[in-house]
Amino acid sequence: MKQFVPTCLIALLGCLMIQKEAQSQQDIQSSTYFMSPLPFNPAFSGLSEETTVRSISRLQWLGWGGAPVTHVVTVDAPFYREYAGAGLVLIQDQIGARMHTSIMGSCAAHLRLNEGVNLSFGLNGGMRYNSFDLTQLQADDPMDALYLEIFQSWTPNFGAGTYLTTEKAYVGLSVPHILHEQLSDSAAANELGRHHYLMGGWRNGKLRLGALLKGTKNAPWALDMNVLWSMSEAIGVGTTWRVGESVGLLFQANLSSDGSLRGMYCMEMPYNKLVYNNFGTHELGLIWSPNRKVVANSRYF
Numbered sequence: 001m002k003q004f005v006p007t008c009l010i011a012l013l014g015c016l017m018i019q020k021e022a023q024s025q026q027d028i029q030s031s032t033y034f035m036s037p038l039p040f041n042p043a044f045s046g047l048s049e050e051t052t053v054r055s056i057s058r059l060q061w062l063g064w065g066g067a068p069v070t071h072v073v074t075v076d077a078p079f080y081r082e083y084a085g086a087g088l089v090l091i092q093d094q095i096g097a098r099m100h101t102s103i104m105g106s107c108a109a110h111l112r113l114n115e116g117v118n119l120s121f122g123l124n125g126g127m128r129y130n131s132f133d134l135t136q137l138q139a140d141d142p143m144d145a146l147y148l149e150i151f152q153s154w155t156p157n158f159g160a161g162t163y164l165t166t167e168k169a170y171v172g173l174s175v176p177h178i179l180h181e182q183l184s185d186s187a188a189a190n191e192l193g194r195h196h197y198l199m200g201g202w203r204n205g206k207l208r209l210g211a212l213l214k215g216t217k218n219a220p221w222a223l224d225m226n227v228l229w230s231m232s233e234a235i236g237v238g239t240t241w242r243v244g245e246s247v248g249l250l251f252q253a254n255l256s257s258d259g260s261l262r263g264m265y266c267m268e269m270p271y272n273k274l275v276y277n278n279f280g281t282h283e284l285g286l287i288w289s290p291n292r293k294v295v296a297n298s299r300y301f
Contacts, residue, residue, distance in 0.1 A: 027176070027195045027214075028070050028093050030056055031240050031248060031266045032285040034210040034226065038074040039089050040197045041174035042106035043122030043163035046078035046085015053288045061270075062279040066096035076106070084109050089124070099131040100192075104157075104176075116167045122174075125158035130181055130192065155181050161197075171200040193217060206230040208238075228252065233259075246270045246281065260292035 028039065036054040037044045054074045061067040076087030087106040093099070104126035111119045132151040161174025174197045181192040193216050201210035207229055214222040228238035228250055236252035248268030255261040268281040 028058075028072065028091060029060070029068070030058060030070070030072070031224065031226070031242070031268060031281070031283050032056060032250075032264050033199070033212050033224070034201060034208075035264055035285050035287060036072065036074055037172065037199065038076055038087050038106065039072055039091060040176055040199065040212070041122065041161035041163060041172045042087070042104075042124035042159060042176070043108045043120040043161040043172060043174065044085075045076045045087035045106045045108040045122055046082065046110065047108070047120060047163065047165065048076070048289075049078055049082055050289050051075075051077040051291055053290075054286065056283065056285045058281065058283040060281045061274065062282060064278050067278070068093065068095045070094075078110075082110065085120075085122075087124075089126075097133045099133075100129065102126060102128040102157075104128075104159075108163075118165050120163040120165070122161045122163070123158065124160075124176065125156070127154050128157050128177065128181060129154050153181075155179070157181065168204060169200070169202045171198075173198050226250065240266060240268065242268070245272055245274070248281070255286075258292055260289050262287045 030036070030039075033040060036056055038054070052075070054072075056070070056072040058068070058070040060069070070093045071091070073090045074087060076085060078085045085108045087108075089102070089104045089106065091100070091102045091104075093101075104124045106122055106124035108120050108122035111121075113119050130151070130153055157177040157179045159174065159176040159178055161172060161176070163172040164170065175194055176197070177192075178194060180194065196215045198213040199211065201208065203209075208227070210226045210228075212224040214224075222245075223243040224240065225243070226238060226240040228236050230236040230252075234254045236250075238250035238252075240248045240250055246268040248266050250264065250266050252262065252264045255263050264285040264287075266281075266283040266285075268283075269275065270278075270280070
């Protein structure tokens, strides 16, 4: 066991350090990532200590044609006396002429380092579908061969992550997909690059704080921060801030008497040049725990 932890850390860091050229952040974006971390970190699999289904639907820059529309569904559950977990992530992301769909399974090992301190290592793998209908784009030369293409491909991919949790805080480091994927047959087209995520959070009574740092080569770092205050067992309110881009309001509520069904809504407005001619970004999240049980010291937020 003493050799297992440093070996896993070295392997994960090796994956994080291998990079190639990428042009922009092309992974999904979510303002309620803290309620559904599995798409960003496979080490979260089974950490909630119960079978849990989560869904997120995001309409970004509502009112703009071709603006991002994202749907995510995840299922995860613990097994082997909660020392391990497994999960499944389904994603559909549409941005203009580009469509991305992925089906990724994940597994994680949860190690107890100390009383109330746990370290998790996770791997994921599956298939990712990329479609790029260049015929939908407006081109200066519509007869250019590049703009007559409809590119489609299914490619395998895998990722890795680690997650450290205590009774009041957590921190996670991950690369959800490691392999690069081509977005077109043209050599001039961008490829889907590797994205790195560092997330963390802290909880003290009714107050929760969280942050997500996202990075990829040849693109600026992106930082999301959020604050959530539970007014009661049934209702919570908060705010979210994407540095340099947008601010928003968060609302959380129990939708069932036993707490097995919970919902969250986020409304964001940009404060940069994107503020014009759109009705903001809207995100709706649901969490369903069919076998809900009371956990005295939950290992997740």
